[in-house]
Amino acid sequence: MEFLPQVIFLILLSVSGFFITKSILRIRRNILLGRDVNLYDRPRERLKMMVLVALGQKKMFKKPLPAILHLFVYLGFIIINIEVLEIIIDGLFGTHRIFAPVFKGLYPSLINIFEFLAISVLVSCAIFLVRRNIIKVKRFDGEEMKRWPKLDANLILSIEIFLMICFLSMNTSDGILQSRGSEHYISTGDFFFTSFLKPLFNGLGTSELIFIERFGWWAHIMGIFAFAMYVFTDSKHLHIFISFPNTYFSKLDPAGRLSNMPEVTKEVKLMLNLPVDSGNENVAPGRFGAKDVQDLTWKNLMEAYSCTECGRCTSQCPANLTGKKLSPRKIMMDTRDRLEEVGRNIEANGKDHQDGKSLLGDYITVEEIMACTTCNACVEACPVNIDPVSIILQLRRFKIMEESQAPAAWNGMFSNIENNFAPWKFSPSDRLNWVQKLNQ
Amino acid sequence: MSENMINVPTMAELAAKGVTPEILFWVGCAGSFDERAKSITAAFVKILNKLSVNFAVLGTEESCTGEPAKRAGNEFLFQVQAVSNIEVLNAYGIKKIVTACPHCFNTIKNEYPELGGNYEVLHHSEFLQQLINEGKIKLQGGGEFKGKKITYHDSCYLGRSNNIYEAPRKVLEILDAELVEMKRSRTKGLCCGAGGAQMFKEPEPGFKDINIERTEEAIGTGAKVIAAACPFCMTMLSDGVKNKEKESEIKVYDIAELIAKYEGL
Ligand code: SF4
Ligand code: SF4
Numbered sequence: 001m002e003f004l005p006q007v008i009f010l011i012l013l014s015v016s017g018f019f020i021t022k023s024i025l026r027i028r029r030n031i032l033l034g035r036d037v038n039l040y041d042r043p044r045e046r047l048k049m050m051v052l053v054a055l056g057q058k059k060m061f062k063k064p065l066p067a068i069l070h071l072f073v074y075l076g077f078i079i080i081n082i083e084v085l086e087i088i089i090d091g092l093f094g095t096h097r098i099f100a101p102v103f104k105g106l107y108p109s110l111i112n113i114f115e116f117l118a119i120s121v122l123v124s125c126a127i128f129l130v131r132r133n134i135i136k137v138k139r140f141d142g143e144e145m146k147r148w149p150k151l152d153a154n155l156i157l158s159i160e161i162f163l164m165i166c167f168l169s170m171n172t173s174d175g176i177l178q179s180r181g182s183e184h185y186i187s188t189g190d191f192f193f194t195s196f197l198k199p200l201f202n203g204l205g206t207s208e209l210i211f212i213e214r215f216g217w218w219a220h221i222m223g224i225f226a227f228a229m230y231v232f233t234d235s236k237h238l239h240i241f242i243s244f245p246n247t248y249f250s251k252l253d254p255a256g257r258l259s260n261m262p263e264v265t266k267e268v269k270l271m272l273n274l275p276v277d278s279g280n281e282n283v284a285p286g287r288f289g290a291k292d293v294q295d296l297t298w299k300n301l302m303e304a305y306s307c308t309e310c311g312r313c314t315s316q317c318p319a320n321l322t323g324k325k326l327s328p329r330k331i332m333m334d335t336r337d338r339l340e341e342v343g344r345n346i347e348a349n350g351k352d353h354q355d356g357k358s359l360l361g362d363y364i365t366v367e368e369i370m371a372c373t374t375c376n377a378c379v380e381a382c383p384v385n386i387d388p389v390s391i392i393l394q395l396r397r398f399k400i401m402e403e404s405q406a407p408a409a410w411n412g413m414f415s416n417i418e419n420n421f422a423p424w425k426f427s428p429s430d431r432l433n434w435v436q437k438l439n440q
Numbered sequence: 441m442s443e444n445m446i447n448v449p450t451m452a453e454l455a456a457k458g459v460t461p462e463i464l465f466w467v468g469c470a471g472s473f474d475e476r477a478k479s480i481t482a483a484f485v486k487i488l489n490k491l492s493v494n495f496a497v498l499g500t501e502e503s504c505t506g507e508p509a510k511r512a513g514n515e516f517l518f519q520v521q522a523v524s525n526i527e528v529l530n531a532y533g534i535k536k537i538v539t540a541c542p543h544c545f546n547t548i549k550n551e552y553p554e555l556g557g558n559y560e561v562l563h564h565s566e567f568l569q570q571l572i573n574e575g576k577i578k579l580q581g582g583g584e585f586k587g588k589k590i591t592y593h594d595s596c597y598l599g600r601s602n603n604i605y606e607a608p609r610k611v612l613e614i615l616d617a618e619l620v621e622m623k624r625s626r627t628k629g630l631c632c633g634a635g636g637a638q639m640f641k642e643p644e645p646g647f648k649d650i651n652i653e654r655t656e657e658a659i660g661t662g663a664k665v666i667a668a669a670c671p672f673c674m675t676m677l678s679d680g681v682k683n684k685e686k687e688s689e690i691k692v693y694d695i696a697e698l699i700a701k702y703e704g705l
Binding site for chain 1: 446448450467469471472473474478479481482485486497499500502503504506508509510511512513514515516517519520521523524527546549550551554555596597600601602603627628629630631633634635636637638639640641642643644645646647648649650652653654
């Protein structure tokens with residue numbers, strides 16, 4: 001009987017550990033459905049990028065207010081993990097505040113830091129909820145932000161607030177129990193922030209306080225387990241982990257450089273009677289461009305999982321700003337949703353199952369991808385270095401090269417380039433006619 | 441007239457004489473064929489000529505870089521163009537290229553190397569800035585733009601694509617004008633709507649065209665001159681100004697044209 005709480009704790013810890021591992025493997029398998037690209041060059045530059053953008057939140061600071069609030073939530077998340085570690089050890093061994101004797105005099109300061117962070121997380125999340133639901137910041141709106149994405153965002157914020165309330169009431173009651181010399185509640189010294197909350201609980205009896213303390217403790221840690229499992233479901237909150245590898249594998253080239261297709265190079269060189277570099281032979285021809293998620297690269301797919309749905313991309317997109325259907329955020333969300341669907345199909349029906357659907361057509365329409373000016377405003381805006389243009393371009397390539405379905409005007413431009421070596425129908429022999437302008 | 445003396449040598453002519461020029465001026469399709477953009481080409485050549493820069497053009501041997509085809513998704517056509525152009529450029533042993541078109545600039549600089557075309561590529565804003573730094577173009581004070589409001593429109597293919605934000609602004613500084621920035625400038629600059637091969641088709645339905653949105657913002661600064669550094673931006677903004685019936689008050693110029701005017705060329 002005495003060990004029952006520890007046994008329950010162990011079971012819950014194992015169950016959540018099992019589900020989290022399963023989810024990670026599922027996401028990994030999904031990402032690896034993408035085409036291979038080699039992004040293992042320049043490790044120092046990559047590390048630097050990751051440290052600046054993911055760890056240092058560099059791009060967030062383009063908008064100072066949300067950046068600071070986000071920073072609190074982020075630091076809270078990172079640092080409170082020390083607290084979580086203590087809770088897990090206590091949970092497994094039936095101890096209480098196992099770190100108190102370890103850190104000795106420093107322990108109360110540590111808890112004070114956690115409490116400060118808990119309060120700032122609470123306040124930041126509350127402000128975020130207000131911004132989303134009451135002030136209705138435009139960026140959080142849009143066709144793709146109905147239903148689940150909207151609920152997802154609100155759930156995340158509400159759960160974080162709930163977790164912080166649990167943590168704070170646990171510390172408050174713990175503090176009172178300590179001062180009453182209650183057995184089990186070892187004396188740690190005052191907790192600064194929650195000492196202000198004590199008057200709220202002071203009138204309660206010891207057994208009620210123990211109940212609140214235990215309830216806070218269990219709800220806090222169970223909430224964290226549940227939340228961790230939730231992160232790895234179909235939630236945008238996955239960005240807290242995956243933004244790290246995602247920024248590590250960032251595009252390091254200038255933004256304007258779009259990938260050249262090596263499989264095309266070989267054909268072009270053969271056509272022009274030029275020597276083909278050896279080593280290029282084993283490039284699988286496959287499909288030109290991308291119709292479905294498997295045709296995209298694993299990096300594109302990783303980005304889809306990294307998207308936090310913040311809408312900074314869409315709020316800068318000139319096409320979106322002028323009422324066109326294109327929203328780079330939707331491109332990323334559609335890619336993730338389709339990838340999840342393909343993953344579920346694989347689980348249910350095996351690797352080669354075809355459901356007759358595809359990313360282009362069933363999720364993303366041609367009208368959307370045709371509106372992109374490749375201006376890179378979305379890439380610049382994204383706080384986690386996501387590149388929607390890469391996906392848009394690959395979808396265009398499929399439309400144009402595999403299906404030969406270009407808008408008529410583009411077909412005209414193509415044939416002008418082919419025949420007149422300029423996108424307009426002018427004679428190549430007139431190319432130097434501008435010289436006449438010199439004498440005007 | 442001395443202008444009649446301006447000589448535009450082609451690579452072929454120089455090669456026949458066994459001469460290699462210092463730079464190749466890549467004119468681009470817009471700069472060669474578009475009525476308005478031809479003036480940019482002419483202005484830049486006048487500057488090169490005045491400063492005795494040793495340059496040549498490819499002339500009829502120049503061909504579309506393939507940029508619009510690539511961005512439209514026609515990688516095959518792009519590479520046919522790219523590989524053929526690289527053959528020509530490499531045959532002439534070209535080392536350094538200057539162009540007034542950010543789209544040509546980006547493509548030759550960033551997308552040609554993988555296909556075997558390695559050159560030092562400069563946009564004319566960078567080149568002009570170098571001339572200014574070397575003291576070859578000097579602030580003389582006065583001139584028709586002194587004290588006037590000018591606003592500069594960032595080309596996406598210079599700015600976000602290649603991090604060139606300051607060179608064109610530095611070039612404009614010499615005019616001694618009052619540079620006013622639009623709210624969306626530099627990394628946040630708003631596209632003119634031409635990139636990604638949009639220039640060559642009708643825009644998708646929306647409530648506004650992108651160039652109108654951008655032109656309204658430019659007009660909103662109160663500037664009487666909108667400076668561009670790209671022939672496509674030039675077209676989009678000029679159309680926007682016309683659409684707003686402001687063409688008598690507000691002029692759109694390329695930075696090379698402004699310098700040429702300033703130098704009295
Ligand atoms: S690159 Fe395309 S999707 Fe991204 S902001 Fe520009 S127009 Fe929008
Ligand atoms: S792509 Fe980037 S900027 Fe756009 S919504 Fe996702 S995280 Fe935000």
